[in-house]
Amino acid sequence: MPHIPLESHLPGITGLLEYNKVTAQPIRDLTQILLRGPSTLSEFDRELIATIVSHGNQCKFCTTAHTAAADLLAGEAETSQKIKEDIETAPVSEKMKALLTIAKLTGQSGRNVTPTHIERAKAAGATDIEIHDTVLIAALFSLYNRYVDGMGTALPDNPAYYNVLAERLVNHGYTRLPQGYDHLKK
Template sequence: MPYIPVEEHLPGITGLLEYRKDSAEPIRNLTQVLLRGPSTLTEGERELIATIVSHNNNCRFCTSAHTAAADLLYEDASVAEQVKRDIESAPVSEKMKALLTIAKQVQQSGKNVTAQAVDRAKGAGATDIEIHDTVLIAALFCLYNRYVDGLATVTPHAPEFYEGLAERIVNHGYTRLPQGYDHLKKK
């Protein structure tokens, strides 16, 4: 049961963002830029960064949502699962393995990011902006994970919920739907 009153039809982060739209707008905009804006990292790769951070923060809602989005973008339900299980054996590029390692270090503490991890990423072809964006995405998802879990939002169990959420994320991004979310209310 959430610690504050949020709309029942909006579990997880969406209910919190609707609760306080004024603070939600800049967070949504930043997320849209980082995960859907122009980048040399694919949208799927950026979703994997969100997934690994959320997974290691034990945030079930965010892990499920971003795993589903990565699955949809990769058209493969195994990539995110393998990344969560073991980055080094996952079917991603060496550059992504290095960036995901940096994201995992940020998840623990910004001070845990090592020069060796950054050198590895650069050696695998990561650009300075890709390293920057990885750190910022990881930090942003630490915020989201703590926001969702810190207010005890509702976390659906049904995979179908996250599949629908992933379609909304992939097709509409992270900005608020122009029509809002009343259409999600159960009739």
């Protein structure tokens, strides 16, 4: 049960973002830029970063939501599952293994990222901006994870909600739907 009154048809982060649209807007804007804006990292890569951080922070809502988005973007579910099991054996490039490791470590504490981790990413072809954006995405999703869990938000009643959410994230990004979310009421 949420610690504050939230709309029951909006589980997880959506209810929090609707609760206070003033604080939600800059968070939504930054997320849209980082996950859907121009980048040499694909949208799939960036969803994997959100997934690994949320998984490491044990945030069930965010892990499931971003896994679903990554799976939809990839057209398969194996890769996102494998990165949660073991980054080093996952079917991603060496560059993504290095960036996912940096993301996972950032999710724990930014101080866990060492020059060795950065050197590995650069040796695998990661650019400075890719490293920057990986750390910023990881920090942002750590904020989201703590926000969602710290406010005790509800999980969806129906697991299919995550597929609907994934389609919204993939097709509309992280901006607020112009019509709002009343259509999700039961």
